[in-house]
Amino acid sequence: MSATDEHDRAEPTIPKLDPSTTGTVKRALEGEITDHLGYDKHDPAGRGTGNSRNGTRSKTVLTDVGPVEIDVPRDRDASFEPKIVAKRQRRLGGVDEMVISLAAKGLTTGEISAHLAEVYGAEVSRQTISTITDKVIEGMIEWQNRPLDAVYPVIFIDAIHVKIRDGQVANRPIYVALAVTCEGRRDILGLWAGDGGEGAKYWLHVLTELKNRGVADVLMVVCDGLTGLPDAITTVWSQTITQTCVVHLLRNSFRYAGRQHWDAIAKALKPVYTAPTEAAAKERFAEFTEAWGARYPAIVRLWDNAWAEFVPFLAFDPEIRRVICSTNAIESVKARIRRAVKARGHFPNEQAALKCVYMAIMSLDPTGAGRKRWTLRWKPALNAFEIAFDGRLAAGRK
Structure with a gap:
């Protein structure tokens, strides 16, 4: 068994990119590396190609809600350059909009935190999520007093x-x-x-x-x-x-x-x-x-x-x-x-x-x-x- 096969077997299986979730960071990055390598994870077609998945690296990016950790896929010859979160990119927008949208649908802070961890690979605390949704209070007061x-x-x-x-x-x-x-x-x-x-x-x-x-x-x-x-x-x-x-x-x-x-x-x-x-x-x-x-x-x-x-x-x-x-x-x-x-x-x-x-x-x-x-x-x-x-x-x- 090759080292590549052993490595692929050791990694947890990540679902293929779902068209309904292409806007999420985690699955979008997985889709990008699949396109780069030319084969899905665990696909036998990848054997002997000379390049393969090589785990992930943790990266801290600044968002509208503060720093969050995301997991960026890597390949063995370091030729993969993601577009969703580019190399040396330190800012990721839109997280607060997603949090407010999820809160508007009735999700609790714990449920939102779990959702972000699943689709972004980002750890955002309940307190941070509460801070984000508190941003709407200023807008609510302005709305309540508009002409x-x-x-x-x-x-x-x-x-x-x-x-x-x-x-x-x-x-x-x-x-x-x-x-x-x-x-x-x-x-x-x-x-x-x-x-x-x-x-x-x-x-x-x-x-x-x-x-x-x-x-x-x-x-x-x-x-x-x-x-x-x-x-x-x-x-x-x-x-x-x-x-x-x-x-x-x-x-x-x-x-x-x-x-x-x-x-x-x-x-x-x-x-x-x-x-x-x-x-x-x-x-x-x-x-x-x-x-x-x-x-x-x-x-x-x-x-x-x-x-x-x-x-x-x-x-x-x-x-x-x-x-x-x-x-x-x-x-x-x-x-x-x-x-x-x-x-x-x-x-x-x-x-x-x-x-x-x-x-x-x-x-x-x-x-x-x-x-x-x-x-x-x-x-x-x-x-x-x-x-x-x-x-x-x-x-x-x-």
């Missing part, structure tokens, strides 16, 4: 619940305000942490912050029965209509009903929220009360309490109803955030939770493909808003 448009057709306000360890692990809401612009674009205005006991004073603070950032008028705010929010909306924007999310109202109704009755209740409530007028909706709701009120009085009480914020959209045409009777516009955003939050489990403090949610938001639709579809979907509704609200949108474009 906003003067007028928005609709703002959707909803909550994501996260687990925060504050003495003990407890569910805490993080509120997301998503607006639709006068051009039909989606714009997330900000994030606010709560404790679950928010009232009018809390919401007055949030909405005043938005007004101070430039929001002079909002046509409608769609939300899920958040205590004190309607009063705060009236105080800050006197002409704004508060609309309860019908989908949330239905979901909350099901909480009071046996699962075997969900389909029947949904069918009985549909004539209420699809009624042509408020008067017709009242008649249909009276019929629902007669049929189900004795069994589920809590559902009747829920709708009675929400009625004032439920009925506004009944005064508008189908294009407006279609987009404001639910918070579907914000559901895709919430789904992306939930994936990141769920992967993390719980957070040590409020700032860590906000940082995770912010990074998830910043990673939304990086190619911009979804923005075009979103804008096209909103065009009919925006035309209807323009007519229904007597030129208030036009004033916002000036």
Whole structure:
């Protein structure tokens, strides 16, 4: 057996370069040396060629996050000159972008460290990774205080619940305000942490912050029965209509009903929220009360309490109803955030939770493909808003 064969047998097997991971340093370097030698590791075709793999050498390179160690393959006659990490190259960019991207997907610091070790061959400590992701906090503060448009057709306000360890692990809401612009674009205005006991004073603070950032008028705010929010909306924007999310109202109704009755209740409530007028909706709701009120009085009480914020959209045409009777516009955003939050489990403090949610938001639709579809979907509704609200949108474009 030749010395070359013995050496190749002693080395741990490294997978061939996978096309899906060509951007990673470790496998890219392995691919480079394969191209240089003309054969894969352990390939019999390499015997007698006069050159072979000769292990690796450790090399320290400076990155955006500090020095890291990587393993560079070597060959026996020292003719291999890598391009990914060239000889005498002492700087490797893009590590912080990768760390932030992985964190935005919900990976923990330990998981990110293991990932970098696998694909880069680089040892990056958990503390270093935490330092990298802390870089986004400055950007988050700037984003949270950026100037906003003067007028928005609709703002959707909803909550994501996260687990925060504050003495003990407890569910805490993080509120997301998503607006639709006068051009039909989606714009997330900000994030606010709560404790679950928010009232009018809390919401007055949030909405005043938005007004101070430039929001002079909002046509409608769609939300899920958040205590004190309607009063705060009236105080800050006197002409704004508060609309309860019908989908949330239905979901909350099901909480009071046996699962075997969900389909029947949904069918009985549909004539209420699809009624042509408020008067017709009242008649249909009276019929629902007669049929189900004795069994589920809590559902009747829920709708009675929400009625004032439920009925506004009944005064508008189908294009407006279609987009404001639910918070579907914000559901895709919430789904992306939930994936990141769920992967993390719980957070040590409020700032860590906000940082995770912010990074998830910043990673939304990086190619911009979804923005075009979103804008096209909103065009009919925006035309209807323009007519229904007597030129208030036009004033916002000036």
